[in-house]
Amino acid sequence: MSNESRQPLLELRGITKIFGGVPANDSIDxxxxxxxxxxxxxxxxxxxxxxxxxxxxxxxxDAGHILVKGTExxxxxxxxxxxxxxxxxxxxFMLIGRFxxxxxxxxxxxxxxxxxxxxxxxxxSLEELKGRYGxxxxxxxxxxxxxxxxxxxxxxxxxxxxxxxxxxxDEPTAVLLPQECGSLFEIIRxxxxxxxxxxxxSHKLDEVxxxxxxxxxxxxxxxxGHVNTAExxxxxxxxxxxGDNVPDMSGYIKKEPRGEIALSCGGLEAFDDRRVQTLxxxxxxxxxxxxxGVAGVEGNGQNELAEVLAGVRRASAGRIEVxxxxxxxxxxxxxxxxxxxxxxxxxxxxxxxxxxxLYENWLLRNRSYPQKRxxxxxxxxxxxxxQAMADFDVRTTGCLERSANLSGGNLQKFILARExxxxxxxxxxxxxxxxxxxxxxxxxxxxxxxxxxxxxxxVLFSGDLDELFAxxxxxxxxxxxxxxxxxxxxxxxxxEVILLxxxxxx
Amino acid sequence: MSVLTEMSASFQKSVTHYRGASGIxxxxxxxxxxxxxxxxxxxxxxxxxxxxxxxxxxxxxRPLSSITSIGEVAMYFTPxxxxxxxxxxxxxxKLSNLGGEGQMLFGALGMTVVGVPPVGSFLGIWSLPVGIxxxxxxxxxxxxxxxxxxxxxxxxxxxxxxxxxxxxEQFISYIVFxxxxxxxxxxxxxxxxALPKIYQGSRINWGVVVALILAAVYGVMIRRTRFxxxxxxxxxxxxxxxxxxxxKKRYYFLAMLISGAFCGLAGAIQISGNTMRxxxxxxxxxxxxxxxxxxxxSMNPVGVVLAALFMALLSAGSVTMQVKTGIPASxxxxxxxxxxxxxxxxxxVSAAQSKRKKVNTAR
Numbered sequence: 078m079s080n081e082s083r084q085p086l087l088e089l090r091g092i093t094k095i096f097g098g099v100p101a102n103d104s105i106d107x108x109x110x111x112x113x114x115x116x117x118x119x120x121x122x123x124x125x126x127x128x129x130x131x132x133x134x135x136x137x138x139d140a141g142h143i144l145v146k147g148t149e150x151x152x153x154x155x156x157x158x159x160x161x162x163x164x165x166x167x168x169x170f171m172l173i174g175r176f177x178x179x180x181x182x183x184x185x186x187x188x189x190x191x192x193x194x195x196x197x198x199x200x201x202s203l204e205e206l207k208g209r210y211g212x213x214x215x216x217x218x219x220x221x222x223x224x225x226x227x228x229x230x231x232x233x234x235x236x237x238x239x240x241x242x243x244x245x246x247d248e249p250t251a252v253l254l255p256q257e258c259g260s261l262f263e264i265i266r267x268x269x270x271x272x273x274x275x276x277x278x279s280h281k282l283d284e285v286x287x288x289x290x291x292x293x294x295x296x297x298x299x300x301x302g303h304v305n306t307a308e309x310x311x312x313x314x315x316x317x318x319x320g321d322n323v324p325d326m327s328g329y330i331k332k333e334p335r336g337e338i339a340l341s342c343g344g345l346e347a348f349d350d351r352r353v354q355t356l357x358x359x360x361x362x363x364x365x366x367x368x369x370g371v372a373g374v375e376g377n378g379q380n381e382l383a384e385v386l387a388g389v390r391r392a393s394a395g396r397i398e399v400x401x402x403x404x405x406x407x408x409x410x411x412x413x414x415x416x417x418x419x420x421x422x423x424x425x426x427x428x429x430x431x432x433x434x435l436y437e438n439w440l441l442r443n444r445s446y447p448q449k450r451x452x453x454x455x456x457x458x459x460x461x462x463x464q465a466m467a468d469f470d471v472r473t474t475g476c477l478e479r480s481a482n483l484s485g486g487n488l489q490k491f492i493l494a495r496e497x498x499x500x501x502x503x504x505x506x507x508x509x510x511x512x513x514x515x516x517x518x519x520x521x522x523x524x525x526x527x528x529x530x531x532x533x534x535x536v537l538f539s540g541d542l543d544e545l546f547a548x549x550x551x552x553x554x555x556x557x558x559x560x561x562x563x564x565x566x567x568x569x570x571x572x573e574v575i576l577l578x579x580x581x582x583x
Numbered sequence: 584m585s586v587l588t589e590m591s592a593s594f595q596k597s598v599t600h601y602r603g604a605s606g607i608x609x610x611x612x613x614x615x616x617x618x619x620x621x622x623x624x625x626x627x628x629x630x631x632x633x634x635x636x637x638x639x640x641x642x643x644x645r646p647l648s649s650i651t652s653i654g655e656v657a658m659y660f661t662p663x664x665x666x667x668x669x670x671x672x673x674x675x676x677k678l679s680n681l682g683g684e685g686q687m688l689f690g691a692l693g694m695t696v697v698g699v700p701p702v703g704s705f706l707g708i709w710s711l712p713v714g715i716x717x718x719x720x721x722x723x724x725x726x727x728x729x730x731x732x733x734x735x736x737x738x739x740x741x742x743x744x745x746x747x748x749x750x751x752e753q754f755i756s757y758i759v760f761x762x763x764x765x766x767x768x769x770x771x772x773x774x775x776x777a778l779p780k781i782y783q784g785s786r787i788n789w790g791v792v793v794a795l796i797l798a799a800v801y802g803v804m805i806r807r808t809r810f811x812x813x814x815x816x817x818x819x820x821x822x823x824x825x826x827x828x829x830x831k832k833r834y835y836f837l838a839m840l841i842s843g844a845f846c847g848l849a850g851a852i853q854i855s856g857n858t859m860r861x862x863x864x865x866x867x868x869x870x871x872x873x874x875x876x877x878x879x880x881s882m883n884p885v886g887v888v889l890a891a892l893f894m895a896l897l898s899a900g901s902v903t904m905q906v907k908t909g910i911p912a913s914x915x916x917x918x919x920x921x922x923x924x925x926x927x928x929x930x931x932v933s934a935a936q937s938k939r940k941k942v943n944t945a946r
Contacts, residue, residue, distance in 0.1 A: 388828070409830065423822070426823060429823060430815075430819035441826065453807045453812065
């Protein structure tokens with residue numbers, strides 16, 4: 078900092094936030110000066126979002142103080158935050174698609190419901206801001222017709238219009254194509270030149286090294302490292318991120334010899350729901366009787382890969398072979414009949430129909446239910462479901478219970494029981510233990526291991542590296558929609574996997 | 584009829600929560616809705632200076648007093664039941680077919696073109712099965728237009744089906760004024776072959792039996808086949824259905840097609856079992872009342888049969904009631920609307936209660 082005498086823009090002292098007994102933020106200190114970019118790094122669940130939501134007034138801290146320009150402020154709503162000059166660009170944009178940029182920004186600037194909108198005045202000041210910060214964007218086109226990158230620029234313009242000088246960018250590059258990042262960084266540089274402070278959240282090391290002045294690393298709700306970017310190298314940062322906790326390898330099972338290839342795919346490309354291409358040529362082979370763990374920072378194509386492999390999402394290019402037979406990518410039912418089980422990450426509205434009783438959900442993605450003269454034999458279905466629920470320790474009042482009334486762990490066990498019933502050739506598991514308590518999580522893991530021993534090829538998508546190291550026979554790393562590394566868990570370290578996940582080269 | 588659009592939309596919204604309610608609770612809500620509507624209706628009857636008990640007697644009990652009047656009830660019951668079943672099919676997939684009226688008209692047209700001379704006299708007895716099949720086909724195709732717009736352009740099937748009604752009405756007007764006109768009145772000639780009667784001396788015909796069999800088929804299809812199961816899954820959670828291998832566009836289209844087929848059959852039976860000739864207004868708003876039947880019957884096969892019976896009694900009895908008590912026959916429309924309002928109210932309250940219960944148990 079050239080001018081040390083100036084007050085820091087934003088100072089957090091001992092911020093603590095506890096959710097259900099678990100501290101999501103544990104006495105966090107953080108300082109942001111004028112004219113600097115502070116990068117905030119951390120794995121999923123490290124507490125970054127919680128911290129940003131506290132700064133932005135969505136959560137109230139259980140302890141600690143927030144100082145804005147030297148004075149302590151109570152921020153209890155985004156409105157308060159804006160009054161303090163704090164602005165945030167969320168990952169999901171808060172824009173009305175049919176409105177132009179000017180109209181969107183008129184929305185936030187309007188006074189009472191009846192005050193007259195002065196579009197001309199808003200436009201003039203936006204034009205001025207565009208020039209000052211080098212933001213190139215069409216102000217009159219309906220926002221929905223603009224690219225994601227343009228919409229992001231409008232969001233930034235919106236913050237600048239409100240006069241924010243503390244800007245929080247929550248994973249701004251996650252939605253951008255690589256070539257679009259440059260212009261965003263250009264804008265960020267213009268902003269810091271004008272004495273604004275930027276908090277830049279990212280998972281991508283290269284970007285952090287390029288744009289930030291200082292780096293704070295969060296791990297398990299604590300700040301585990303501060304470093305000036307100029308003095309940092311990737312290894313140091315990765316070590317700060319993984320902390321000292323080496324995964325517990327005691328539960329590690331000796332690997333079986335691999336069976337024949339159950340599933341292989343090549344050149345897989347797919348688009349996500351926003352029509353952004355998130356798979357860029359995935360190659361993957363899954364053998365019978367092995368667990369392939371897929372690691373990656375969220376948003377690098379895991380959801381789409383899981384759905385494409387399960388046949389639920391149609392790949393835009395590439396091929397998938399099951400048992401050496403090429404699949405028809407346009408026929409989702411074919412995947413089910415071929416014996417591909419799937420545990421989706423959303424168990425409440427994808428893995429089950431919430432309003433169906435459990436025995437009806439037993440029929441979902443199930444092609445071998447009991448039949449009588451070609452019709453569903455409801456009585457036998459109920460018996461079968463009840464039996465399986467007993468086997469998998471699903472605790473509920475019975476198979477007539479509505480699925481929506483089950484707890485996460487019980488529902489997940491139910492889905493697992495259903496998907497494993499016929500020993501699928503391949504089981505795609507998308508974040509199967511997310512949000513579950515420790516006991517339920519281990520039950521799921523042990524069932525996956527048992528399925529593997531019976532010859533199922535398991536593809537396990539997980540955000541929990543300890544879990545991946547504990548039960549996978551192989552770990553593949555997904556980065557920007559591509560497999561960037563294949564590792565044997567016993568021959569690698571979490572550091573190496575994290576580095577690959579962040580786009581680094583080992 | 585725009586009220587119905589609104590109602591149907593809000594029905595779809597609340598039915599999700601409502602589905603979770605137990606069968607007894609559902610039945611209670613529906614029964615209470617009918618009772619409440621009849622109570623409010625009594626106030627209206629009192630207001631015009633008539634006796635409510637007498638009015639309801641003529642509406643609900645008198646029609647069952649003789650075999651002749653039962654035959655009249657059946658004239659209303661058959662198409663109401665068929666349209667009610669058709670609309671139910673779409674409700675299961677969280678679609679709304681509000682185009683029963685238009686689809687019935689096309690079904691009626693299908694029956695008429697093969698029933699009247701020259702085709703009718705050539706086909707003879709065969710004009711009946713051929714006409715019914717053609718009616719089913721034409722009803723299905725008219726609904727398929729809305730289905731196509733829905734899956735291809737994501738256009739609201741509620742609006743499209745509703746608008747197609749007007750087109751169908753105008754088209755049928757043209758048909759009976761010009762190409763198929765026979766005689767001075769704007770109506771077609773008499774068709775060659777009528778649906779056989781069950782009992783001479785009453786108008787009741789085998790159409791009733793066909794409709795009841797189809798109610799059973801509908802129940803089996805919805806509950807016991809994979810198609811019906813996936814249709815309901817689609818209504819419960821689109822993504823869960825896709826997870827189960829459903830191609831949702833195909834299912835949405837098929838649901839509209841089947842729904843239109845039911846309504847087309849209703850139209851064909853309206854001609855061959857009731858009016859014997861095509862004329863304007865031959866569908867007699869059954870296409871709309873059928874929506875109420877589906878709601879009141881809560882899409883349950885037995886429920887839909889009972890609801891259709893109730894609505895048929897109202898319609899058949901209303902004429903006698905008008906003659907005997909001076910209450911206009913259109914009072915039945917008031918009652919219908921009140922019933923729908925109370926059903927929606929009941930579902931909303933029930934949904935709010937179950938939500939509150941959930942919050943409490945979560946704590």
